[in-house]
Amino acid sequence: MFEHNDPNRIQLNSNGQLRHFLTTEGLSRELLTEILDTADSFVDMGAKQIKKMPLLRGRTVVNLFFEASTRTLSTFELAAKRLSADVLNLNISTSSTSKGETLKDTLMTLEAMHSDMFVVRHADSGAAHFIASQVTPHVAVINAGDGRHAHPTQAMLDMLTIRRHKGSFEPLKFAIVGDILHSRVARSQIHALRTLGACEIRVIAPKTLLPRHIEAMGVKVFTDMRQGLKDVDVIMMLRLQKERMTSALLPSESEFYKLYGMTTEKLAYARPDAVVMHPGPINRGVEIESAIADGPRSLILDQVTNGIAVRMAVMSMAMSGQMVEKQLQQSASAAH
Amino acid sequence: MNIKIAGGRVIDPSQSLDKICDLYISNGVIAALGDAPAGFVPDSTLDATGQVVCPGLVDLCAHLREPGATHKGSIAQESQAAAAGGITTLVAMPTTSPIVDTPAVAQLIQDKARAAGKTRVLPMGALTQGLAGEQLSPMHALASSGCIAFTNSRRPIRSSLVLMRCLEYAATHDLLVVFQAQDAELAGGCMHDDTTSTRLGLAGIPEAAETVEVARCLMLIEQTDARAHFGQISCERSARMIMEARERGLKVSADIAVHHLLLSDSNVNGFDSNFHVIPPLRSQLDRAGLRQALLADGIQAICSDHQPHDPIAKQAPFAATEPGIAGLETLLSLSLMLVEQDVLELPQLIAKLTWEPAQVLGIQAGTLAPGAPADICVFDPAAHWTPSAATTRSGGANSPFMGMELRGQVTHTLLGGTTVFQR
Incomplete structure (x- = not known):
């Protein structure tokens, strides 16, 4: 009963090309590699004096952010502008919207303005899937973070950063550290790393910050940093929200820092050439020591640079996937 | 008015009856089975050849949304849906607005239901005033105004002292207390806490959200010797605790919503809000355990837990949608899947939909015994049909079973000898 097709198929057109980017789950290794290759070419372009290219010229991209964001919103905006799109930024606080109704209404209003792409951030898991299921055909949806579910562009910029530093994924061991329970970044990283062939993926957190049966996602679970970081090549830190202290998940920031904060002492547990990543914004002295965040083994600023390139890549790929789909449907109806 | 229902397979678990025979109705009451009573001349005859004739269904939990x-x-719409589903008695939840904590609201619901005239609606009263979990509701007055049982729904009674007082007071008047057991804080999520919730990033509701509250209630039921029922349990562990309590001699029973016997948390894959229900769809192990409990008589009844919604209530990201499935019209057909899947024999299933829930409530219903009101469901066990939003009689078309071909369809529903539904 209800043997549905893979719900993540909605991301692909009939040729198997990207038309929305909602999650890294269920996408093939070839497709993820294509995103990385495309992004790679944009990284080099960003270093040039003239940074624009016309891939989205005449297109309207709406950044629809129901959650506050500075970094993600600005890199999406910059990415769209470098692709020559017209960009509309909308910051809509969820607290002022009633459940569901407003999201659908907002969407319908924006559609009436003939937008071509929605970049969506929302506090509810599944919001991007919901929007992709509701939009007019040929409008692309890019997930800029939905609840605890997925943040696929963040995961792919992490993958790009890793590939540019380490060359490949297969021989490497990864550790994701911190608030796994609430992290959409961790989930998207895990799916991407598995598909790209990572040798081993670990999560390290106290039990209050580990979702139930996370091992079913193909990771090894550790609650101790010394054991969890042993032989690790890449350490991916997560952001810790202050409200975790008040919701009985953690006793204090200082205790968390002592046990799970990335310090010079703990970095020594990992491989000597291990690198440290963080999706930002960082809480110095809570998740990470300043000496590490600013040190030679930190890739944090590379992540930001690569973020623009990855967002340009998925935006141009999704738009092109929608165009191909439109042409396929037109030729199919012409044949009838 | 004399009616003969001829040639059907009559299944009445209250009399351990399962045979092809005629059934005679006189003046709204079952007159006889098998041989016609002396001098019986039918005014009309219903040919039930190839069909099953059973007592009208007794549904222990439905939300009618009115007032x-x-x-x-609405009461009128949902009553029609009930009749189309072969349901002749249903228990309406007190979570209306205003809440059923005054006799006036209880009366209003019954008046509207009588005016609709399609099914018997038994309102449940609030266990505490305003369902706030603090002051006892006027249970005796509510019972005198037709409230069949008392519940606090899923609203918490945080004080165990208040809960104990509720049970003591209900026991004083021999009133049935119904628990929809749920620890409010543990139940803060929107789906079963397991691998699917982890993967989808949806906040989980652990089993303990139910089992902790079942355990607390059972201890207080034991202490107070009250008569209690657990509605819509979702965990195997709850069923086992209730079964053990029954073996210890506690006056407790339980029911389960039909969708919990058919679906599991893995169905949520894809964020389809039609699978958003509270209590959440649990694991496949729970589903198997609950089916066992049904067979082992640990669970007395299967209900619809009917919760109709307007379309917009389900059009949002999963967690932001309102929980619930509209299920009056599909209760029988979905339950019949349990026969198809060899979980229960047909008479055992009919018992869980008629006689046993009537026994839970202590009412004269769910039986075809001579003298009982002629509340009867006639269904074609072989008929195929597909529920759809266009044809549903309920105000809500929110069901994951919409568009799915089901087997077994009600053809006639009689309420006190009057045909209230006919296909």
Whole structure:
């Protein structure tokens, strides 16, 4: 009963090309590699004096952010502008919207303005899937973070950063550290790393910050940093929200820092050439020591640079996937 | 008015009856089975050849949405849906607006139901005033105004002292207390806490959200010797605790919503809000355990837990949608899947939909015994049909079973000898 097709198929057109980017789950290794290759070419372009290219010229991209964001919103905006799109930024606080109704209404209003792409951030898991299921055909949806579910562009910029530093994924061991329970970044990283062939993926957190049966996602679970970081090549830190202290998940920031904060002492547990990543914004002295965040083994600023390139890549790929789909449907109806 | 229902397979678990025979109705009451009573001349005859004739279904939990939420459903609409589903008695939840904590609201619901005239609606009263979990509701007055049982729904009674007082007071008047057991804080999520919730990033509701509250209630039921029922349990562990309590001699029973016997948390894959229900769809192990409990008589009844919604209530990201499935019209057909899947024999299933829930409530219903009101469901066990939003009689078309071909369809429903539904 209800043997549905893979719900993540909605991301692909009939040729198997990207038309929305909602999650890294269920996408093939070839497709993820294509995103990385495309992004790679944009990284080099960003270093040039003239940074624009016309891939989205005449297109309207709406950044629809129901959650506050500075970094993600600005890199999406910059990415769209470098692709020559017209960009509309909308910051809509969820607290002022009633459940569901407003999201659908907002969407319908924006559609009436003939937008071509929605970049969506929302506090509810599944919001991007919901929007992709509701939009007019040929409008692309890019997930800029939905609840605890997925943040696929963040995961792919992490993958790009890793590939540019380490060359490949297969021989490497990864550790994701911190608030796994609430992290959409961790989930998207895990799916991407598995598909790209990572040798081993670990999560390290106290039990209050580990979702139930996370091992079913193909990771090894550790609650101790010394054991969890042993032989690790890449350490991916997560952001810790202050409200975790008040919701009985953690006793204090200082205790968390002592046990799970990335310090010079703990970095020594990992491989000597291990690198440290963080999706930002960082809480110095809570998740990470300043000496590490600013040190030679930190890739944090590379992540930001690569973020623009990855967002340009998925935006141009999704738009092109929608165009191909439109042409396929037109030729199919012409044949009838 | 004399009616003969001829040639059907009559299944009445209250009399351990399962045979092809005629059934005679006189003046709204079952007159006889098998041989016609002396001098019986039928005014009309219903040919039930190839069909099953059973007592009208008794549904222990339905939300009729009136008063207060008539954009989702109304007593008239939901009564029609019930009749189309072969349901002749249903228990309406007190979570209306205003809440059923005064005799006036209880009366209003019954008046509207009588005016609709399609099914018997038994309102449940609030266990505490305003369902706030603090002051006892006027249970005796509510019972005198037709409230069949008392519940606090899923609203918490945080004080165990208040809960114990509720049970003591209900026991004083021999009133049935119904628990929809749920620890409010543990139940803060929107789906079963397991691998699917982890993967989808949806906040989980652990089993303990139910089992902790079942355990607390059982201890207080034991202490007070009250008569209690657990509605819509979702965990195997709850069923086992209730079964053990029954073996210890506690006056407790339980029911389960039909969708919990058919679906599991893995169905949520894809964020389809039609699978958003509270209590959440649990694991496949729970589903298997609950089916066992049904067979082992640990669970007495299967209900619809009917919760109609307007379309917009389900059009949002999963967690932001309102929980619930509209299920009056599909209760029988979905339950019949349990026969198809060899979980229960047909008479055992009919018992869980008629006689046993009537026994839970202590009412004269769910039986075809001579002298009982002629509340009867006639269904074609072989008929195929597909529920759809266009044809549903309920105010809500929110069901994951919409568009799915089901087997077994009600052809006639009689309420006190009057045909209230006919296909």
